[in-house]
Amino acid sequence: MSIEAKPSGSGSATHVGRWIVVSLADHEICVLQDGGTVHAIHSFSTGRAGHLTPLIANGRIDPHRRFREHISSLYKNKSGKGAEMPFATFFQAACAFHAGDPNVESHGCIHLARADAEWLFNWVGENEVDLQILGPRPKASPGTV
Numbered sequence: 001m002s003i004e005a006k007p008s009g010s011g012s013a014t015h016v017g018r019w020i021v022v023s024l025a026d027h028e029i030c031v032l033q034d035g036g037t038v039h040a041i042h043s044f045s046t047g048r049a050g051h052l053t054p055l056i057a058n059g060r061i062d063p064h065r066r067f068r069e070h071i072s073s074l075y076k077n078k079s080g081k082g083a084e085m086p087f088a089t090f091f092q093a094a095c096a097f098h099a100g101d102p103n104v105e106s107h108g109c110i111h112l113a114r115a116d117a118e119w120l121f122n123w124v125g126e127n128e129v130d131l132q133i134l135g136p137r138p139k140a141s142p143g144t145v
Contacts, residue, residue: 015130020061020097020120022110022133024053029110031123039123041116047095048105052137054092059131061124065090068121070098075107086114087121091131097121 015021019032029041046053070088077083086099097120100111112120 018124018127018129020129020131022131024055024133024135024137027138031120039116039119041112041120043102043113043116045100045102045105045111047108051107053106053108053110053133054095055135056092056131056133059091059133061089061091061129061131063124063126063128065096066121066124070096085109087112087117089117089121089124091133 015032015035017034019030021030021032022028023030024046027042027044029044030037031039031041066087066089067085068087070085071082072085072094073082074094075083085096088096088098090096095108095110097110097112097117099114099117100106100109102111102113104111
């Protein structure tokens with residue numbers, strides 16, 4: 001994905017500052033700082049049918065909504081307790097980037113491998129970060145839900 005030079009629909013503007021750009025079509029997360037890629041993530045999962053990860057054209061991560069050890073108040077784990085969401089960095093209401101199995105679809109969050117979730121959590125730090133989650137969503141394979 002060649003997103004280093006400009007955000008979607010912005011003409012010739014560059015990604016100035018800190019950005020996270022998620023391409024659902026390319027299954028890639030690019031973390032940008034002042035126009036250059038500082039980290040790329042290819043192993044992640046997004047929301048399942050009925051709980052799709054929102055598409056966001058011009059969003060922002062609030063650095064005050066990140067939690068090293070967050071427990072979901074909405075979703076339970078297999079033992080009935082609140083689901084653990086380590087290194088949660090929220091981007092919209094109940095949706096966050098967080099450590100989770102990148103092979104298991106979520107309830108709208110973006111599951112990252114633990115090392116990627118921790119890296120992203122630390123990189124965001126106290127900084128405001130712009131966010132784009134771009135479609136189109138990939139088409140489901142035959143026989144999948």
